Amino acid sequence: MSKKQWFKDTVVYQVYPMSFQDSDNDGIGDLPGITKRLDYIKKLGADVIWLNPIYESPNKDNGYDIANYRAINPEYGSMNDFDDLLNKAHQLNLKIMMDLVVNHTSDQHHWFQESKKTKDNPFSDFYIWRDPVDGHEPNNWLAAFGGSAWTYVPERKQYYLHLFATGQPDLNWENPDVRQAVFDIERFWLDKGVDGFRMDVINLISKPKGLPDVPEPATAGKTMDFVADGHRLNEFLSQMNSEVLSKYDTITVGEMPGSTTEDAIKYTGLNSHELNMVFQFEHVGLSPNPDVRLGKWNDQPVKLTELKASLNRWQTGLDGKGWNSLYWNNHDQPRAVSRFGNDDPKYRVLSAKMLATTLHLMQGTPYVYQGEELGMTNAHFTKLNQYEDIESINFYHELVEQEKIVDGPTMLKYLANISRDNARTPMQWNDKNNAGFSSAKPWFALNPNYKSINVEDSLADKNSVFYYYQKLIKLRHNNEIIKYGSFEEIDPDDDQVYAYRRHYEGKTLLLISNFTDKIVSRDYGQSNASSLLIDNYEDDKVNELRPYEAKAYLFK
Incomplete structure (x- = not known):
């Protein structure tokens, strides 16, 4: 607990x-x-x-x-x-x-605007600056949104580190x-x-x-x-x-x-x-x-x-x-x-x-x-012109046009599956x-x-x-077992059903979820439960799990 x-x-x-x-x-x-x-x-x-x-x-x-x-x-x-x-x-x-x-x-923050001017002002050490190595970037680090993690600034004759976009210089927490x-x-x-x-x-x-x-x-x-x-x-x-x-x-x-x-x-x-x-x-x-x-x-x-x-x-x-x-x-x-x-x-x-x-x-x-x-x-x-996200657009250009690792239609399928823009529509x-x-x-x-x-x-x-x-949020607010119960996995190798138990103060909660569009059967002793806490179907067929069915039982 x-x-x-x-x-x-x-x-x-x-x-x-x-x-x-x-x-x-x-x-x-x-x-x-x-x-x-x-x-x-x-x-x-x-x-x-x-x-x-x-x-x-x-x-x-x-x-x-x-x-x-x-x-x-x-x-x-x-x-x-x-x-x-x-x-x-x-x-x-x-x-x-x-x-x-x-x-x-941002590179528009006044800390960075000052830092990039000289090597000896109060903000000069607020960011991570390094000299070129043989005329190139200080190391081989790559940025999360594509390209090198280093950008050169002529005023300082140095590179600054940005693990994300060029407009996102990393702060120097050592300072x-x-x-x-x-x-x-x-x-x-x-x-x-x-x-x-x-x-x-x-x-x-x-x-x-x-x-x-x-x-x-x-x-x-x-x-x-x-x-x-x-x-x-x-x-x-x-x-x-x-x-x-x-x-x-x-x-x-x-x-x-x-x-x-x-x-x-x-x-x-x-x-x-x-x-x-x-x-x-x-x-x-x-x-x-x-x-x-x-x-x-x-x-x-x-x-x-x-x-x-x-x-x-x-x-x-x-x-x-x-x-x-x-x-x-x-x-x-x-x-x-x-x-x-x-x-x-x-x-x-x-x-x-x-x-x-x-x-x-x-x-x-x-x-x-x-x-x-x-x-x-x-x-x-x-x-591609439907996307707005800097990560999605940068990687399309880098992987399709520059490095030619993947073709355009395939990359568009990847974006449709996993781009951050999927979450950002109004x-x-x-x-x-x-x-x-x-x-x-x-x-x-x-x-x-x-x-x-x-x-x-x-x-x-x-x-x-x-x-x-x-209903789920109310269940959590009203049941200590959901908030504080310990966790016990069930059948980790089952590739159709996710089931687990939670235990707290002599009670047990059993969760069973069917991750497929098929009807499957599982018996985890749910017929002996004290009550059915929740089910995403309107009736309970106990050991039968219909497509994408999820249900939770309480045992006292």
Whole structure:
């Protein structure tokens, strides 16, 4: 059993502000639009709203390139609009979690503008600068969005490091002044009343000593793994906690690509003083392309046995030692029902409910990404000019046109399957003009299926995905076993059904989910259960599992 802390009792709803709700009809979602929809989030049952970055930014990477941490992006509104959102959320007992991006800034940030001028000004050491080596980049590191991780600046006659886009220079966390500047930013927002932070790629802030080459063949993925979880990461996070986070009642989650369960325990262990939980990437990184040069770009379905092995490893690995974050999708992942379920209209609702049941009955804090509670699907774009995401576009040009590793039609299939843009289409509020998102042309294309998948229709249908999520969230709030029970895997080699048990104070919960469109039978003793907690069909055939059926039983 884990020690009770408020973040363990919560469900987080993630809002991607640009695509949530436009209030001033410029085609871009904004803060007053979110405020207008707070009652909707409250109705779902969520406790915390995680906002993707809303700071001033040139938007090279949709706000993850911050030019001013203490100012609101004018497209989203003003600081008064933010204060209004925060106050109204708190009146509804909804907490606000900000997205904190402090591995890097925008190249438009005044720190970088000063840093690139000379080698001897107060900000010269705020970023990671290196001299050329034999007229070339300082090492072979590659950026996550394609190309070298180094860009040359003639004024300094040096290269700066950017693990992402050229417009996202990495901060030098070895410099104590950088750490104090970041801590001041955190205090600014916490003093305003925000309730915590989701910290973007926070396990990349401590770079390897001497910045050595990545072992060949160097790829963007290998660079990330090589840089992640550096030797001073615990020290930096402990300092952040002792000087800032421990002084406030916060929820904190660190996005940590490449981290293992052992890493997570170091950063989030019940006895450590760093973060509450991590976002790990293991389950969403399954079925990479067999050609390592193509990395994640693939269109093959995820094998259920591999998915189970990953999720089970995190459930058992952190049980009693740390705390899991539970998610299927977010702004960086394709839509869950398209990737892990079945978005064919015949099975979309069933498989969306099945995926939700499987995840929400695990130990950890569940995250619901906007539209997930409607069963929103991938956009199924077919042309490159339909994409907006810097990662998708850069890799198309690099892999198809420059390196000729893959042909165009195949790469477009990969993008349709796994591009981040699948999650970024505007929220589907109704079947009217622009799905009720805006009266103006939206900044990004709508998913054409908004006519049949939208909030208005979902709220009118008692069997909708929305009300099913609402029921799952209520179950979690009302059942200690869901929040705190230990985890026991069942039949890890079963490639059709995902089943597990949870145990707590003499009770057992049994979850059974059919990940196929076939009728299958399984007997885990469910006929002896005290009660059926939830089922995504209207009746229970006990040992029979219909296509994408998920059900949970309680044994006392």
